[in-house]
Amino acid sequence: MDDAAVLVPPVKLPAERELAEQAKAVPMLGYALKLARWAAPHRAVDEFGDLTVPDRAPAAQLLGLAPAEGEVPEEAEVEAMRAWSLACDLDLVELGTTAAGEHVAVPGPDLEPAEEGDPETVLELWLTAAGIVRELAVEADSLPEEGAPPEEEEAAAGEEDEDGLSEVEEARDAAAELLDEALQVLYETTAFAEPGNETVPLGVLAALLVVPEGEEPSEELLGDITDVMVALDPMLGDLAELGLVDYRPIDPELFDEEEGAEPGPEGAAVGEAPLDEEESARFGLVRLTPLGQYGIRQWLLEDGYDAPLVGELAQGDAAELLRGVCESTNVLPDEELRVWITGKEPVAAARELLAAARGDDAYAPMRRMLCVSALNLLGAPAEPAVRDVLDDPELGGGARAWLTALGAADVPVPERQMALWTVVDTFAAQLLDSGGDAELLRELIDDLPAIGDPASYFGELWRVDHPYTADVLEAIGELHPDRAVAKEARKAAFKARSRN
Structure with a gap:
């Protein structure tokens, strides 16, 4: 790879x-x-x-x-x-x-x-x-194409012509690199695909290998995409024989029909309207099988990559689950949570998760966010366990918000201190989870009741006893669209830093 x-x-x-x-x-x-x-x-x-x-x-x-x-x-x-x-x-x-x-x-x-x-x-x-x-x-x-000059054929056979042999080696290395990249892209695409949507048109696969991310394919790139499609076609056909992929090859009559035109990544000739699904399929369809995923994962592991399986982090208790998800960079959190709760009694599982979510260490806000996600998966049967922590200073605010979202009508309004602490904790979890993704943080910022009297609001917020108070205020100061509110947030962040 x-x-x-x-x-x-x-x-x-x-x-x-x-x-x-x-x-x-x-x-x-x-x-x-x-x-x-x-x-x-x-x-x-x-x-x-x-x-x-x-x-x-x-x-x-x-x-x-x-x-x-x-x-x-x-x-x-x-x-x-x-x-x-x-x-x-x-x-x-x-x-x-x-x-x-x-x-x-x-x-x-x-x-x-x-x-x-x-x-x-x-x-x-x-x-x-x-x-x-x-x-x-x-x-x-x-290998040289059929009908190649005799000296090229001799070079391919390892005879005499060293320059020709070098070209064959270079071609082999290029083909190996292309196939490895294609299999890696298929592996990643399949990992994120919804069940039943794992099949990829060959033109799309080729485009993913050729076109820089975020760009539209130019006519020159469309030619490169076609070259990649043609190169991958026989190789994928060979892999299909061992069940590594399901593959519908390029229709051999296609290029005769399209003589003088160049197939595009959607299976249409350049300048023509996109083809319907059946016509597009004639340009090749590929699906990585479960065996293919297994094989590529083994090759990735042999090459020294970390290639995890869904559910690997869900084999221990709730504390191990939440800690593992927080510390892993290549993880699908909801999938790990779903595997962990499967077969567990909802109230007992919820209590274990809530207990594991407590703490004031660096990952604690993210653990509490993951705990809420797990509670969402458990649904209404977890309600008794959530009601048990309504007065918990770390869990109470999130518990009340969860019950309200569930539709419970008798949820007590949190005390001011608990509400402010939960605001900081929620922001901190997003900072940890997204690395400070501006769009996600702006969504939270839009809900802050700070427009009317920012000095008073942030005057309360900077006093919240939370390890991430200053970081949260700095993020608000950088991203809030109202300049006056942003200025008060930065002043509050300075006070929070000074207190520490």
């Missing part, structure tokens, strides 16, 4: 047993397993470990690639040979020589546990196979 700093979003993955079942259902891996079993107790091979000529047609028939009776097409034999090669690469069959000097293949030690569906064995085999196919896809993309 790319060496640049990457913040990898958390992903949801099925259980390993379910992933293993999906891996065994991938035709190419299934073929390799069948051929490995077919090799028992041993099967003659040629000096290169390939199937002998008499065995190739029966192998294709065994795999259902050709009718049981009659002539076997050459392409079926080629496919069987590919499956046999994969079985050898995965050590599902082991090669050796008999005492009589015959070359033979026998089933490897991983065959039986793989056939029985052992998740660890199956996923390790699938991941190895995916890595092999990934490398072969890149190699194929970097």
Whole structure:
């Protein structure tokens, strides 16, 4: 994967047993397993470990690639040979020589546990196979085009022409980088996609790789997008064979139809109106499968990236949950909270969360904000636990606001000191959570009752005993649109700093 700093979003993955079942259902891996079993107790091979000529047609028939009776097409034999090669690469069959000097293949030690569906064995085999196919896809993309001059073909074969060989290496590195970047973008896009919306048009994927963020594609960039689409098309097709992606390739007739025009990122020719959904799909559609997410995550981990799973922070108690979410940079808070509360009794869960939200340490305001988010997920059944903390100096203000939002009519108005402390705490949580995102803070600032008499309001606010009082006042002073109010907030911030 790319060496640049990457913040990898958390992903949801099925259980390993379910992933293993999906891996065994991938035709190419299934073929390799069948051929490995077919090799028992041993099967003659040629000096290169390939199937002998008499065995190739029966192998294709065994795999259902050709009718049981009659002539076997050459392409079926080629496919069987590919499956046999994969079985050898995965050590599902082991090669050796008999005492009589015959070359033979026998089933490897991983065959039986793989056939029985052992998740660890199956996923390790699938991941190895995916890595092999990934490398072969890149190699194929970097070879000289058919009909290239003989000297280029020799260079691709590693013969004589060093300059040509260097060009092939450069092309291979470029293809590998492009594929890695595309898989990384697919991984991130899938992580944030709503269920059922994981499919990405190939043109959109190419545009994400080519067009700088925030810019519209120029005609020149549209040409680059087309080049990327064409380069990715065969590579994604190869990865689809191992179930890493679901892929609908570019319609080969498309470029003949669009002769003289250049396809745009939405699947329309430059200067033409966007095509309908079915026509656009002819330019390629790709979806990263759960197996694909699993594989890319493993590659990311091998490359030293932090690639978390949704729910990893939700395995301990409420204190561990809230602390973990606060301290993690690549986390989906609502997902972690949702995983944690699943199956828990609402009142007991709410009490545990509220207890964990107390404190005056650096992350305490953010913990209280997360606690409210979790209470929202628990809903009305958590109400008894929330009512128990109405008079708590740290939790009471948020508890009253939560009950009011729930529609409760008998919520007591908080005392002035509690109300002011809650204002500071709410602002502090946003400062911590968003890093001072101006838009979010302005929404809170708009609700402040400071316009009429800012000196009086901030005269109270700077005296609030909260670790973030001065920081909150400084933020208000920087962002409030009313210059008089902003000036009073800055003066109050100075007084709060001086007091400390």
